[in-house]
Structures are given as C-alpha cells and as structure tokens.
Amino acid sequence: MDCPTCATELKRIQYENTPVLQCEQCLGYLVKQKQMVRIRIDRSTSVQQLEEQASSEQQPDTTDRIRCPRCRAVKMKKKAVQLEDQEMLLDCCPKCDHVWFDGGELSKWQADYEHSKLAADAKQNMLRSEMRTDKQKQATQERIDAAPRMQSATQDIFFWCVIACFGVLSALAFGMGQQTVAILCSLVATGVLGWYAWRQIDGLWARVAAVVGVVVLEVVILIVYCAL
Ligand SMILES: [Zn+2]
Ligand SMILES: [Zn+2]
Numbered sequence: 001m002d003c004p005t006c007a008t009e010l011k012r013i014q015y016e017n018t019p020v021l022q023c024e025q026c027l028g029y030l031v032k033q034k035q036m037v038r039i040r041i042d043r044s045t046s047v048q049q050l051e052e053q054a055s056s057e058q059q060p061d062t063t064d065r066i067r068c069p070r071c072r073a074v075k076m077k078k079k080a081v082q083l084e085d086q087e088m089l090l091d092c093c094p095k096c097d098h099v100w101f102d103g104g105e106l107s108k109w110q111a112d113y114e115h116s117k118l119a120a121d122a123k124q125n126m127l128r129s130e131m132r133t134d135k136q137k138q139a140t141q142e143r144i145d146a147a148p149r150m151q152s153a154t155q156d157i158f159f160w161c162v163i164a165c166f167g168v169l170s171a172l173a174f175g176m177g178q179q180t181v182a183i184l185c186s187l188v189a190t191g192v193l194g195w196y197a198w199r200q201i202d203g204l205w206a207r208v209a210a211v212v213g214v215v216v217l218e219v220v221i222l223i224v225y226c227a228l
Pocket of ligand 1: 003004005006007008023024025026027028
C-alpha cells in the first residue's frame with residue numbers, strides 16, 4: 001500500500017497504542033475512522049509533544065483529491081474539521097472509512113482536542129472551587145450569625161437572673177431588718193444592671209445615660225431603705 005501523496009510504501013506502526021499506517025517520507029497517517037477516538041483519548045503523548053510534532057511534521061495540505069491507498073480507484077472526500085482556531089481538511093474514503101492525515105495533521109488534531117478538553121476541565125474546576133468557597137463563606141456567615149445570638153441569649157438570662165436574685169435578696173434582707181445586707185444586695189443588683197446596660201447599649205452617650213439612670217435608681221432605693 002503506497003502513500004496517496006508521495007507514493008512511498010506505507011508502514012504499519014503503533015501510534016498511541018493503536019495500529020495505523022504511516023508514510024515515513026511525508027509523515028502522513030492512514031487511520032481507521034473508528035480508531036480516531038481511541039487515538040484522541042490516549043494520553044501517552046503530552047500536549048507539548050503533540051504541538052512539537054505538529055510543527056515539525058507539518059506538510060502542505062493536499063489540495064487535490066487523493067486516491068484511497070486501500071481502495072486505489074476510489075477518490076477520498078475532503079471533510080472539514082473545525083479546530084479551536086482554524087479549519088482542518090481531512091481526506092476520508094467513502095468506501096472503507098479510512099482517514100488520511102497529512103504530515104502534522106494528526107498531532108495537531110490531537111493537541112486541539114487536548115486543548116479544548118483542558119480548557120473545559122479548567123473551567124469546570126474553577127466553577128467547582130468557586131462554588132466551594134461560596135458554600136464555605138455561607139457556612140461561616142451562618143456560624144457567625146448563629147453564635148452571638150446564642151451567646152447573647154444565654155448572657156441575657158444570666159444577667160437578669162443575677163439582678164433578680166440580688167433584688168429579691170435585698171428586699172428579703174430589708175424585711176428581716178438586715179439593712180446593711182439589703183443595701184449591699186441592692187448595690188450588687190444595680191451594679192450588674194449598670195454593667196449589663198453598658199454592654200448592651202451602643203454609643204457612648206446612651207451608655208452614660210443608662211448608667212446614670214441605674215445610679216439614680218440605686219439612690220432612690222437607698223433613700224427608700226433609709227426612710228422606712
Ligand atoms: Zn507520503
Ligand atoms: Zn478506502
């Protein structure tokens with residue numbers, strides 16, 4: 001079987017673990033159409049190597065219709081294949097389903113596939129990682145949102161319990177005639193109330209006003225205790 005472009009005898013070789021016919025002179029390949037996919041998905045050759053091969057093996061595209069090396073009398077049909085940045089004309093035999101790749105075309109076609117596949121993979125990975133960071137951000141935000149609410153709820157209960165306990169203790173002590181204990185307990189209750197107000201309220205003047213309010217409350221309590 002001879003090369004359809006330079007008439008050198010074609011050699012049977014293994015290309016990307018697939019049997020093909022190669023012309024050692026013009027480096028063209030005759031590939032069975034069914035095996036094209038196998039060659040394309042084979043990863044034995046890197047994209048860089050493929051690109052180097054494509055440029056070193058490059059031959060001028062056959063413009064004339066060539067005859068199929070297998071079927072001899074049958075002329076091959078030109079078939080346009082769209083690559084990333086250009087169109088490639090392949091010669092296909094309508095009878096035996098073999099495709100002729102001129103020198104450099106096969107590696108170029110493979111490299112193009114790898115490029116588009118790599119690009120697609122990269123895009124998908126990027127989308128995935130974006131989704132991941134979005135999810136992480138969301139989860140962190142949810143944690144941030146949830147944490148202080150829980151914390152402040154527990155703190156609220158704690159503060160109000162302390163204030164109420166010391167208030168009740170103060171009243172009980174006063175009822176039992178223990179004036180000093182009553183005053184001390186009321187001081188603790190209003191002190192905690194003042195501190196709590198300071199923590200809860202935003203803005204310096206509002207805080208000062210709240211503390212002044214609490215001090216006034218304490219003074220009123222003291223006056224009541226002393227007057228009774
Ligand atoms: Zn040849
Ligand atoms: Zn043929």
